[in-house]
Amino acid sequence: xxxxxxxxxxxxxxxxxxxxxxxxxxxxxxxxxxxxxxxxxxxxxxxxxxxxxxxxxxxxxxxxxxxxxxxxxxxxxxxxxxxxxxxxxxxxxxxxxxxxxxxxxxxxxxxxxxxxxxxxxxxxxxxxxxxxxxxxxxxxxxxxxxxxxxxxxxxxxxxxxxxxxxxxxxxxxxxxxxxxxxxxxxxxxxxxxxxxxxxxxxxxxxxxxxxxxxxxxxxxxxxxxxxxxxxxxxxxxxxxxxxxxxxxxxxxxxxxxxxxxxxxxxxxxxxxxxxxxxxxxxxxxxxxxxxxxxxxxxxxxxxxxxxxxxxxxxxxxxxxxxxxxxxxxxxxxxxxxxxxxxxxxxxxxxxxxxxxxxxxxxxxxxxxxxxxxxxxxxxxxxxxxxxxxxxxxxxxxxxxxxxxxxxxxxxxxxxxxxxxxxxxxxxxxxxxxxxxxxxxxxxxxx
Amino acid sequence: xxxxxxxxxxxxxxxxxxxxxxxxxxxxxxxxxxxxxxxxxxxxxxxxxxxxxxxxxxxxxxxxxxxxxxxxxxxxxxxxxxxxxxxxxxxxxxxxxxxxxxxxxxxxxxxxxxxxxxxxxxxxxxxxxxxxxxxxxxxxxxxxxxxxxxxxxxxxxxxxxxxxxxxxxxxxxxxxxxxxxxxxxxxxxxxxxxxxxxxxxxxxxxxxxxxxxxxxxxxxxxxxxxxxxxxxxxxxxxxxxxxxxxxxxxxxxxxxxxxxxxxxxxxxxxxxxxxxxxxxxxxxxxxxxxxxxxxxxxxxxxxxxxxxxxxxxxxxxxxxxxxxxxxxxxxxxxxxx
Ligand SMILES: Cc1cc2nc3c(=O)[nH]c(=O)nc-3n(C[C@H](O)[C@H](O)[C@H](O)COP(=O)(O)O)c2cc1C
Ligand code: SF4
Ligand code: SF4
Ligand code: FES
Numbered sequence: 001x002x003x004x005x006x007x008x009x010x011x012x013x014x015x016x017x018x019x020x021x022x023x024x025x026x027x028x029x030x031x032x033x034x035x036x037x038x039x040x041x042x043x044x045x046x047x048x049x050x051x052x053x054x055x056x057x058x059x060x061x062x063x064x065x066x067x068x069x070x071x072x073x074x075x076x077x078x079x080x081x082x083x084x085x086x087x088x089x090x091x092x093x094x095x096x097x098x099x100x101x102x103x104x105x106x107x108x109x110x111x112x113x114x115x116x117x118x119x120x121x122x123x124x125x126x127x128x129x130x131x132x133x134x135x136x137x138x139x140x141x142x143x144x145x146x147x148x149x150x151x152x153x154x155x156x157x158x159x160x161x162x163x164x165x166x167x168x169x170x171x172x173x174x175x176x177x178x179x180x181x182x183x184x185x186x187x188x189x190x191x192x193x194x195x196x197x198x199x200x201x202x203x204x205x206x207x208x209x210x211x212x213x214x215x216x217x218x219x220x221x222x223x224x225x226x227x228x229x230x231x232x233x234x235x236x237x238x239x240x241x242x243x244x245x246x247x248x249x250x251x252x253x254x255x256x257x258x259x260x261x262x263x264x265x266x267x268x269x270x271x272x273x274x275x276x277x278x279x280x281x282x283x284x285x286x287x288x289x290x291x292x293x294x295x296x297x298x299x300x301x302x303x304x305x306x307x308x309x310x311x312x313x314x315x316x317x318x319x320x321x322x323x324x325x326x327x328x329x330x331x332x333x334x335x336x337x338x339x340x341x342x343x344x345x346x347x348x349x350x351x352x353x354x355x356x357x358x359x360x361x362x363x364x365x366x367x368x369x370x371x372x373x374x375x376x377x378x379x380x381x382x383x384x385x386x387x388x389x390x391x392x393x394x395x396x397x398x399x400x401x402x403x404x405x406x407x408x409x410x411x412x413x414x415x416x417x418x419x420x421x422x423x424x425x426x427x428x429x430x431x432x433x434x435x436x437x438x439x440x441x442x443x444x445x446x
Numbered sequence: 447x448x449x450x451x452x453x454x455x456x457x458x459x460x461x462x463x464x465x466x467x468x469x470x471x472x473x474x475x476x477x478x479x480x481x482x483x484x485x486x487x488x489x490x491x492x493x494x495x496x497x498x499x500x501x502x503x504x505x506x507x508x509x510x511x512x513x514x515x516x517x518x519x520x521x522x523x524x525x526x527x528x529x530x531x532x533x534x535x536x537x538x539x540x541x542x543x544x545x546x547x548x549x550x551x552x553x554x555x556x557x558x559x560x561x562x563x564x565x566x567x568x569x570x571x572x573x574x575x576x577x578x579x580x581x582x583x584x585x586x587x588x589x590x591x592x593x594x595x596x597x598x599x600x601x602x603x604x605x606x607x608x609x610x611x612x613x614x615x616x617x618x619x620x621x622x623x624x625x626x627x628x629x630x631x632x633x634x635x636x637x638x639x640x641x642x643x644x645x646x647x648x649x650x651x652x653x654x655x656x657x658x659x660x661x662x663x664x665x666x667x668x669x670x671x672x673x674x675x676x677x678x679x680x681x682x683x684x685x686x687x688x689x690x691x692x693x694x695x696x697x698x699x700x701x702x703x704x705x706x707x708x709x710x711x712x713x714x715x716x717x718x719x720x721x722x723x724x725x726x727x728x729x730x731x732x733x734x735x736x737x738x739x740x741x742x743x744x745x746x747x748x749x750x751x752x753x754x755x756x757x758x759x760x761x762x763x764x765x766x767x768x769x770x771x772x773x774x775x776x777x778x779x780x781x782x783x
Contacts, residue, residue: 167628169628184624184625186625189491189492189517189520350629350630351628351629352628352629353628353629353630354628354629354632355606355625355627355628355629355630355631355632356493356606356608357492357493357494357495358493358494358495358496358544358547358548358605358606359495359543359544359547361547361606361629361630361632362547362548362550362551362630363547364629364630365629365630366550366581366583369583386580392543393540393543393544393546393547396513396514396515397495397498397514397515397540397543397544398495399492399493
């Protein structure tokens, strides 16, 4: 097991309260940070090499340095707690167990960015976590950690938790901003980017829950120490939410660079594949990243061991690699149908498309219909080629990356598992899983 | 000022000009089709993706090509930028994809649609699409909705361009219109069905590129190619009174805004001029209308496009031949453009 900087002490009773959190060293980073100059905090985060944990892996320090600073215009920090990517459930865990870690990170980051009004935008379905956060914020206000003149530093910060209404698209940062402003959660057309014009048209930084939480250890142990953890440009620790056919599903904090093989099979992490079955495939970073077959997830195309890092998972591009993404690690054993799994993902993206731009609005539904047809045993080889063509026509032509998120899984499943699709087409009688068929079509089983 | 080259034509334009506007300044076949952008309305564009172009050189300072096609209506030029539109077979293939998406759920009920003959989607399909659809499933259905007593909304023909929403936002004092639902179920709605009731609401008929919003006073009266458009004016206290009247014999069958060669209204007109002034004596006729680029009512319109079409076909064939056996893993689909 590597170092734990985020979920350390997470099982201690009372750590969700201010008092409990403080017992284990909570809010020490804040005291330290408030004695620093804001620009030095930004520099520290830059030194740490911390990268955005929401999916894209953009260097956080650099993002912060981009924020526009027109005189007299307030700036805002928004925490993206909309976590809804299938397979990803790390932010929820952190907020539920250690809400004060996020709040401490929010105060430090807001101070660094010069924001006096910040928001946590939480997914509508996470009502329990919403209340936990609200209670923690109330505690922090009462203790003088929020509000006016925080810990006599002269810094003021108001922090609100805002509850979404349950749309995946509101995780996209500009849709989130629209929704936060009380409008329909449609992604904005960029430019302008939030760093110039975000919430209420003011310069805004949007960061993932885990990214903001990680600022606390960065300040505690210094950026330089943080950068020593991990491998290459993948510094620090990362939360991985592991699920699927593994013995020990759950949220793990890893030092970036752990071999994938160790992560899947070691007792410290997933504990191997369930019921002794064989590994078939892994979706390594949440449902939108390309699926990889066992041989390519354990080793790169060059035959090197694949590591849990941004670079190693990306090795080989999309032809033979994938992405670390948000850290939603979905493991499938040999009994899994990749075609059905793909149908499930595609149905999700179809359901969640906001409908603003033609390729995603029309293409996602079309792909779902074709996949349903293939699952029904009515597919043709031409349908497989058509799917390939449609995903290529969506990808890169949309307003926001949901288009890509819908296209990539289709491309990867066909790229690596085409024979399985062909089997559905050629021998539907062998494959038809009656239960699944009934469920798909909302029928009662006879 | 910024110098930009589009399909080999170089032009110098003011900083902040979009690629699409620069292309319109050059003119001719290199102008990308635009289904949602409307120069007279703010914040339009970006939705339909028909105007995508390939930026093969970002700028003099940063010559890297842009990784994805960009919406030309929303992307501003940079000095030294090089853009490919009809000279890129890949891009034309991508645009054909967008056209296919726009037509995917379209009912193709042109024979009974009042917009036929002046529909931008017909033009777009002809100029940039393929002759056959690959869609074999049921198309979306919506019941027609009455928007006040003069306008009808056929939602199933809508291409979600948002022009009518922006118009309602920008031209009428209170907005009643918006998008309901999500994804391919989303629909334009007035929330309270009959709520749109103001002097300028009729202009949404003119901005709608398809037959989704139509004039009930003209409904099924005639095919547009059997009526004579004339530019005319009258003294109006509400608008400039500069309109286009559509005559059959002595009868004014309908009144619309005058449109420029990209199909955009030159002046907005009020509902009184549009719906109530249906006598020739109401109007001073100026001259027969010259109809330029769009619509089949302009004679030989598609003839002049033939050359372009043939060239596009040829290039697309080359592209198809070039394609290796897909789906085998070697090809990265994410580098397609
Ligand atoms: C469709 C879509 C959904 C997204 N959902 C989330 C989400 O639930 N949580 C999140 O942190 N980022 C999400 N993102 C990424 C955000 O747009 C944004 O990049 C991220 O919040 C930036 O934070 P980071 O730099 O800390 O990673 C989503 C992006 C897209 C396109
Ligand atoms: S890509 Fe999809 S979700 Fe994103 S703006 Fe377009 S329609 Fe909406
Ligand atoms: S009704 Fe017409 S103008 Fe309005 S969004 Fe649909 S196509 Fe565009
Ligand atoms: S005209 Fe540019 S995206 Fe529609």
